[in-house]
Each structure stands twice: as C-alpha cells, then as structure tokens.
Amino acid sequence: MPENPIxxxxxxxxxxxxxxxxxxxxxxxxxxxxxLFYVLMRWLS
Amino acid sequence: MSILDWSVLAVTLLVIIVYGIVRSRGSxxxxxxxxxxxxxxxxxxxxxxxxxxxxxxxFLSAPGQGFSDGMRFVQFYFGxxxxxxxxxxxxxxxxxxxxxxxxxxxxxSRFDVRVRTLTSGLFLLQxxxxxxxxxxxxxxxxxxxxxxxxxxxxxxxxxxxxVYTVTGGTKxxxxxxxxxxxxxTFAMALAGYLTVKLLPEDVSFVxxxxxxxxxxxxxxxxxxxxxxxxxxxxxxxxGGFFLQLSYFGTDQxxxxxxxxxxxxGQSRLGLLMNGLLKVPMQFLILLVGVLVFVFYQYNPSPxxxxxxxxxxxKNSQYANAYQIAEIKHQNLTTQRQxxxxxxxxxxKTDNEAGQEAAGAVLRETDDALKSVKTDVxxxxxxxxxxxxxxxVNYVFLRxxxxxxxxxxxxxxxxxxxxxxxxxxxxxxxxxxxTTVIDIYKRLIKSDSDDAHYLNVSRWSTIGWGIFCxxxxxxxxxxxxxxxxxxILGSLFYGVxxxxxxxxxxxxxxxxxxTFWSAIISExxxxxxxxxxxxxxxxxxxxxxxxxxxxxxxxxxxxxxxx
Numbered sequence: 001m002p003e004n005p006i007x008x009x010x011x012x013x014x015x016x017x018x019x020x021x022x023x024x025x026x027x028x029x030x031x032x033x034x035x036l037f038y039v040l041m042r043w044l045s
Numbered sequence: 046m047s048i049l050d051w052s053v054l055a056v057t058l059l060v061i062i063v064y065g066i067v068r069s070r071g072s073x074x075x076x077x078x079x080x081x082x083x084x085x086x087x088x089x090x091x092x093x094x095x096x097x098x099x100x101x102x103x104f105l106s107a108p109g110q111g112f113s114d115g116m117r118f119v120q121f122y123f124g125x126x127x128x129x130x131x132x133x134x135x136x137x138x139x140x141x142x143x144x145x146x147x148x149x150x151x152x153x154s155r156f157d158v159r160v161r162t163l164t165s166g167l168f169l170l171q172x173x174x175x176x177x178x179x180x181x182x183x184x185x186x187x188x189x190x191x192x193x194x195x196x197x198x199x200x201x202x203x204x205x206x207x208v209y210t211v212t213g214g215t216k217x218x219x220x221x222x223x224x225x226x227x228x229x230t231f232a233m234a235l236a237g238y239l240t241v242k243l244l245p246e247d248v249s250f251v252x253x254x255x256x257x258x259x260x261x262x263x264x265x266x267x268x269x270x271x272x273x274x275x276x277x278x279x280x281x282x283x284g285g286f287f288l289q290l291s292y293f294g295t296d297q298x299x300x301x302x303x304x305x306x307x308x309x310g311q312s313r314l315g316l317l318m319n320g321l322l323k324v325p326m327q328f329l330i331l332l333v334g335v336l337v338f339v340f341y342q343y344n345p346s347p348x349x350x351x352x353x354x355x356x357x358x359k360n361s362q363y364a365n366a367y368q369i370a371e372i373k374h375q376n377l378t379t380q381r382q383x384x385x386x387x388x389x390x391x392x393k394t395d396n397e398a399g400q401e402a403a404g405a406v407l408r409e410t411d412d413a414l415k416s417v418k419t420d421v422x423x424x425x426x427x428x429x430x431x432x433x434x435x436x437v438n439y440v441f442l443r444x445x446x447x448x449x450x451x452x453x454x455x456x457x458x459x460x461x462x463x464x465x466x467x468x469x470x471x472x473x474x475x476x477x478x479t480t481v482i483d484i485y486k487r488l489i490k491s492d493s494d495d496a497h498y499l500n501v502s503r504w505s506t507i508g509w510g511i512f513c514x515x516x517x518x519x520x521x522x523x524x525x526x527x528x529x530x531x532i533l534g535s536l537f538y539g540v541x542x543x544x545x546x547x548x549x550x551x552x553x554x555x556x557x558x559t560f561w562s563a564i565i566s567e568x569x570x571x572x573x574x575x576x577x578x579x580x581x582x583x584x585x586x587x588x589x590x591x592x593x594x595x596x597x598x599x600x601x602x603x604x605x606x607x
Contacts (some may be wrong), residue, residue, distance in 0.1 A: 011310025
C-alpha cells in the first residue's frame with residue numbers, strides 16, 4: 001500500500017489555520033443552523 | 046412513463062455505467078481495487094460518503110415524511126456533524142496509520158484474530174441481508190407504481206451496479222458517486238422549483254412557507270426533552286450522534302469510502318464536508334415534501350397515495366365503506382382549499398386574527414383528513430392483511446407521476462436508481478473487501494500474490510451481488526421494509542459498536558474478554574428481540590452497553606491473568 005504522508009496542516013482549506021479551528025467551524029455551523037431553523041420556525045408559525 | 050422518460054432513464058443509467066468503467070480502468074492491484082490506491086481527493090471522499098448514506102428510500106421517504114409530518118425529521122441528523130468531528134480526531138488517524146483495508150483489521154492489532162473474525166462475520170451477515178432489503182425497498186415501490194415485475198426490477202437494481210463494481214472496484218464506485226450526486230441534486234432542485242411553479246400564480250415561495258408554517262409543517266426544532274417523542278433537538282444531538290458514530294466508524298461500507306483519501310487530511314476533509322452539507326441537504330429534501338404538501342392544499346389529494354391498494358379496495362367487499370371515506374375526504378379537501386385561500390388573503394393584508402383563524406381551520410381539517418386516512422388504512426388491512434399500510438414512500442412518486450412533466454419523470458426515476466446504485470455499490474465493495482481481507486487472506490490462503498487476491502476480490506463481489514439479489518427476491522415475505530432493515534441493523538450494530546468502544550476507549554480490557562462478551566451480548570440481544578422484551582431501536586444501545594459491561598466484568602474475574 002502507498003505511504004501516507006504524516007498528518008500535517010497541508011490539507012487544510014485556506015480559511016482554517018488548524019484542524020481544531022476547522023472542527024470549531026463545523027460545530028459552529030451546526031449551532032448556527034439550529035438557531036436559524038428556530039428563528040424560521042418562529043417566524044412562520 | 047412516455048418514450049421520453051424511458052430515454053432519459055436509459056441514457057442516464059448508461060452514462061453512469063460507461064463513465065464508471067472508463068474512468069476506473071487499470072485496477073491492477075488489491076489496493077487499487079479495494080481502496081482506489083488511496084489516491085482520491087477530499088471532494089471525492091465527501092461525495093462518496095454522502096452517496097453511500099443516501100439510499101433510494103432517502104429520496105422517496107424524506108419528501109413523504111415532510112408532507113405528512115413536517116420538517117422535524119431534520120433534527121435526526123443533528124448528531125452527524127459532531128460524529129464527523131469525533132471520527133476525524135480518533136478513527137481516521139488510527140485507520141490510516143495502520144494502513145488497513147477494513148475497520149476489522151484494526152481489531153486484530155488491538156485484540157486478537159478471534160475478535161476480528163467474529164466482528165467481520167457479524168458485519169457480513171448484517172450487511173449482506175440488509176443490502177438485499179436495500180435492493181428490494183425501492184424496487185417494490187417502483188414496481189407497484191409503474192406496474193413493473195418485481196423480480197426483474199430487483200435484478201435490474203442489483204445487477205447494473207455489479208457491472209461497474211466488478212470491473213472498476215472502488216475507483217469506479219467513487220467516480221459514479223460523483224455523477225450520481227450531481228444527478229440527484231439537479232433533479233431534486235428542479236422538482237422543488239417546479240412544485241413552486243405549480244402553485245397558484247399569486248402564491249409565492251414565501252407565501253407557501255407561511256401556509257406550511259400555519260399548518261404546522263415548519264416544525265423544525267422541538268426543544269422539549271421527551272423520550273416518547275421520536276424527533277426532538279436532544280434525541281437528534283445525543284441519539285443521532287451515537288447512531289452516526291457507529292454507522293460511520295464501524296460499518297465497512299463507510300470506512301471503505303474515507304480510507305480512499307490520499308492522506309489523513311483529505312479523508313478528514315471529506316468527512317467534515319459531509320458534516321457541513323448533510324443537515325442543509327436533508328432540510329432541502331424535506332422542504333420539497335413540505336412544498337408538495339402546500340400544493341395539495343390548493344388541489345385535491347388522494348386519500349391514500351398507494352393507488353394500487355385503493356384500486357383493490359374498490360373491487361372488494363369494503364367498496365361501500367371506502368366510498369363513504371372518499372366522500373368525507375373530498376368534503377374536507379374542499380374545506381381545506383377554502384381555508385388556505387382565507388389564509389392567503391389574511392397574509393397579504395397582514396390580518397393576524399384572520400391568519401390565526403384560517404390556521405386553526407387548516408390544522409383541524411388536517412387532523413380530520415388524517416383520521417379518514419386511518420379508516421382507509423384499516424380497510425386496506427382488512428382487505429389485504431399483507432398490504433403495506435404506510436404510504437409515506439409513495440407520496441412523492443405519486444405527485445411526480447401525476448403532475449410533473451415528461452422527461453423529468455424519467456429523470457426522477459433515474460434519481461431513485463442512482464441513489465440506490467450508490468449505496469448498493471458501496472455495500473458490495475465492503476462485503477467483498479471484508480470477505481477477502483478478514484476471512485480469505487487471513488484464515489484461508491495467506492501466502493498468495495496480489496493478482497490472486499485481486500481475482501478473488503472480483504469473484505467475491507459477484508458472489509455477494511448474487512446473494513443480495515436472491516435475498517431481495519425473498520424479501521416480500523418480511524412485511525414493512527424499513528422496519529425489517531432497522532430490526533436487522535439493531536440486532537448487530539450495537540454489539541459491533543460495543544467492540545470498537547472497548548477497543549478505542551477501555552485499554553485495560555483484552556481480546557478474550559471482548560470476544561466472549563461479544564458472543565454473550567449477541568445471544569442476549571437476539572433473545573431480547575425474540576422474546577419482544579423491548580422496542581427494537583433500543584437494541585443498539587443495549588448491545589453496546591452489554592459488550593462493554595460484560596467484557597469489563599470478565600476481564601476482572603475469569604480473565605484477570607490475561
């Protein structure tokens with residue numbers, strides 16, 4: 001099997017400086033979505 | 046279906062198969078065949094993971110769920126982004142660094158060969174049977190609605206996937222996943238757009254959302270912690286997290302997808318992309334169902350969406366009772382049409398009292414319509430005890446066939462095939478890789494060359510394909526498909542997850558304790574199900590907890606020295 005390069009930040013997208021930051025973005029997006037859904041539900045009910 | 050629909054369907058399927066074969070030529074080693082040479086970029090990994098999870102039933106059932114129950118099902122996916130983060134932090138680096146083909150290989154390095162063989166055996170049994178049901182579930186819906194022969198539909202659904210999976214392996218699966226996701230996204234977006242266009246001219250998209258909201262269909266978030274409520278914020282976050290963690294962390298059909306990433310980082314990015322996109326994607330699919338609901342507020346709707354069953358009722362001894370129910374239903378839909386027009390006027394004039402009054406009538410008629418439907422369902426069951434009395438899976442397809450233009454019907458049938466092919470291909474591949482790596486190479490013939498194992502992998506894929514199609518041909522004797530798939534998964538998933546939980550998090554427990562604990566737990570889980578001791582969904586948690594608890598006990602008593 002081919003060698004896997006040792007994990008580093010090469011693969012990170014330009015908007016994140018570390019994996020921890022990227023994980024925070026993913027979890028933060030979920031929090032924002034839940035908030036938006038709640039606002040949308042209240043607005044439409 | 047018209048000739049145009051048939052042409053669109055045939056061309057779409059042909060393009061997928063040919064593209065998959067052409068782009069994946071040259072799989073000359075097992076690594077190429079099973080893991081695409083670990084050469085794929087993050088977006089391939091992400092789309093492949095998404096296509097594997099999204100089966101045909103996702104695109105048939107979710108809009109139906111939105112139609113009948115509103116948006117609350119979206120909460121079921123809230124645990125997924127969290128599970129993707131945990132997988133990226135723990136599972137992905139371990140699996141990548143050990144350079145493994147299957148998740149179960151890791152169990153040998155952590156415990157011993159017995160635990161690895163037992164767990165891979167449980168996976169093969171569960172995945173082999175549930176893939177058969179995954180072939181049958183969309184086939185029965187298509188064959189019922191379009192009048193196709195169920196046996197040929199099963200053969201077509203399970204067989205065309207074999208063509209490119211056997212020749213191109215994982216690379217073919219991944220390339221076709223890209224296409225399948227593109228087709229599915231385009232067709233569902235077009236279906237949503239056309240549904241809005243089918244609404245009366247003076248009803249905008251925002252108006253439609255307001256009508257849905259007033260009728261109780263925009264129920265996106267339920268903050269109440271109620272164990273009896275199936276979908277709320279907490280069951281989604283906590284229950285959903287464990288469910289997704291076990292599915293993505295221990296099911297080879299998913300592990301095999303993210304192991305194809307070029308690096309740990311690319312695999313992680315693929316999973317995180319899934320974590321970012323899954324909730325919005327489910328939101329939009331459910332929204333299509335809600336828009337279909339709004340459409341039927343202005344138009345007459347069927348009493349029961351599986352027309353074949355109501356046609357049988359019309360020619361039975363229950364014809365009169367059914368006719369009475371139909372008249373009640375028609376009166377209620379007329380009442381509903383009036384209420385929705387009142388609602389629209391109240392919205393346009395900002396008349397809050399009017400909105401409340403019309404909203405109350407909408408909800409009342411909705412409840413009354415549900416009650417009529419329950420009566421019809423009872424009649425269907427009396428007339429045909431083996432009939433599928435749940436019409437949620439038929440709502441969207443019935444709407445598509447009755448109201449969407451020709452061409453798009455063919456495309457949406459292609460979506461069902463594409464989505465089905467995506468998850469079935471991953472299942473075939475995972476069954477073949479587990480059979481060859483964890484059973485054949487490890488226990489039967491460990492000293493052969495790569496070409497031999499590649500050949501065995503191909504034959505193993507064919508063998509599992511035939512097995513799954515045979516299971517699908519017998520599946521009509523199992524009753525409700527979704528329930529059958531869930532029961533089957535619940536019998537094995539909990540125990541497999543329990544083994545991985547011990548492996549990752551309880552380092553003091555060894556192989557012997559885990560092996561015997563898994564066997565005892567599996568027997569207890571099957572016994573609990575057989576004696577009907579608890580609802581089957583709880584078997585996942587029970588199986589996992591039993592493995593951890595019994596292994597811990599055995600390690601501290603019988604296997605203390607080991």
